[in-house]
Amino acid sequence: MPNYFLAVNHDENGAAEMAEMTMEQMQPIFEAVDAFNTELQEQGAWVFAGGLQTHDATTVVDNTGDAAVVTDGPFSESKEYLGGFWIIEAADLDAALEWAKLGSKACQGKVEVRPFQAEG
Incomplete structure (x- = not known):
């Protein structure tokens, strides 16, 4: 069965709104995502999932030249x-x-769907 990458995208406005939310306001979202994760697992669709730190925690490694260059922050x-x-x-x-529709509803954000490349 093919694998798909469901990406939860954020933007600066949404991040600012989330930063102002209390834990009490965030709790229903956490619960909805947990329920979605459980449903994925129960239906056999779950492979792996994870949340990421904000984009300012990014480190980019470029080793395409004579020496590796390591920089903080997003590449673009x-x-x-x-x-x-x-x-x-x-x-x-x-x-x-x-599945992406359900995930988007649960996390209250946009979800991008991308198929993995076929093996072989």
């Missing part, structure tokens, strides 16, 4: 950044999109 300017992800198994893109 972007309106959105990756905040977390799920790796799932789904029968096809349509099934992955259905």
Whole structure:
């Protein structure tokens, strides 16, 4: 069965709003994401998932030249950044999109769906 990357994207406005939320306000989102994770696991679609630190915790390594260059921060300017992800198994893109709809609802954010490259 194919694997799909479900990316939870954030932007600066959303990050600022989330930073102002209390734990009491965040709790329903945490619970909804936990329920979504449980459903993925129970349905056999779960492979792996994780939340990421904010984009300012990024370190970029470029070893394409004569020497490796290590820099702090994101490589490029972007309106959105990756905040977390799920790796799932789904029968096809349509099934992955259905999971993404549920994930988006749970985390209250946009979810990008990207298929993995076929093996072999």
